[in-house]
Amino acid sequence: DTAVSQSPKYLVTQMGNDKSIKCEQNLGHDTMYWYKQDSKKFLKIMFSYNNKELIINETVPNRFSPKSPDKAHLNLHINSLELGDSAVYFCASSQGQGRNTIYFGEGSWLTVV
Amino acid sequence: AQRVTQPEKLLSVFKGAPVELKCNYSYSGSPELFWYVQYSRQRLQLLLRHISRESIKGFTADLNKGETSFHLKKPFAQEEDSAMYYCALRVWGYQKVTFGTGTKLQVIP
Numbered sequence: 001d002t003a004v005s006q007s008p009k010y011l012v013t014q015m016g017n018d019k020s021i022k023c024e025q026n027l028g029h030d031t032m033y034w035y036k037q038d039s040k041k042f043l044k045i046m047f048s049y050n051n052k053e054l055i056i057n058e059t060v061p062n063r064f065s066p067k068s069p070d071k072a073h074l075n076l077h078i079n080s081l082e083l084g085d086s087a088v089y090f091c092a093s094s095q096g097q098g099r100n101t102i103y104f105g106e107g108s109w110l111t112v113v
Numbered sequence: 114a115q116r117v118t119q120p121e122k123l124l125s126v127f128k129g130a131p132v133e134l135k136c137n138y139s140y141s142g143s144p145e146l147f148w149y150v151q152y153s154r155q156r157l158q159l160l161l162r163h164i165s166r167e168s169i170k171g172f173t174a175d176l177n178k179g180e181t182s183f184h185l186k187k188p189f190a191q192e193e194d195s196a197m198y199y200c201a202l203r204v205w206g207y208q209k210v211t212f213g214t215g216t217k218l219q220v221i222p
Contacts, residue, residue, distance in 0.1 A: 004156075035212075040214075041197055041214070041215045041217070042212075042214050042215070043157075043199060043212040043215065044212070045209060045210065045211075045212075048209060056209050090156070090157065092157075101159050101162075102159070102210060103159075104149075104156045104157040104158070105156060106155065106156045107154075107156060
């Protein structure tokens with residue numbers, strides 16, 4: 001069973017479009033994250049939600065809006081896509097705060113043309 | 114603020130040679146350190162964490178608080194070790210994990 005699943009895995013879209021990436025975890029975790037991996041393989045946290053509440057928001061443009069309908073889901077909506085948004089977006093989850101392993105999804109490859 | 118530095122973007126070694134992937138961190142408190150591995154076009158996977166003091170796939174890493182380092186080592190590299198390796202730091206009690214910029218390990222047959 002897939003622990004953290006994201007969809008779509010690949011997404012090619014034009015500049016200016018609005019798109020969403022979905023994420024679900026079946027681990028019973030209460031904390032979920034979105035990370036962005038750019039073309040240079042730099043990996044940076046974007047958001048973190050704990051029990052559906054936003055905990056971390058790392059200077060991400062407000063075109064990016066995460067939505068957590070419940071603890072098991074954290075979707076990422078992106079408005080007015082720009083070329084620089086092309087990256088791999090990883091969803092992740094963990095249980096609570098402290099010393100618990102973070103589990104990553106397989107990534108969503110977004111290409112903006 | 115915490116910071117993780119991986120000075121090497123690419124490390125190429127021959128199969129059977131020793132491997133050391135460098136990681137240095139800056140944080141004034143007691144951090145928790147991890148190594149994550151990402152095989153080609155796959156998800157990041159936890160490789161090991163300093164509190165476990167374990168060896169996974171032949172890799173070990175020791176936290177050196179004096180040198181603020183957490184280097185990843187393996188005595189004999191295998192071709193299947195070729196991947197992207199990320200050092201990461203988490204502050205106790207917080208969810209945020211700060212990643213280094215990653216080192217690509219290339220094992221040459």
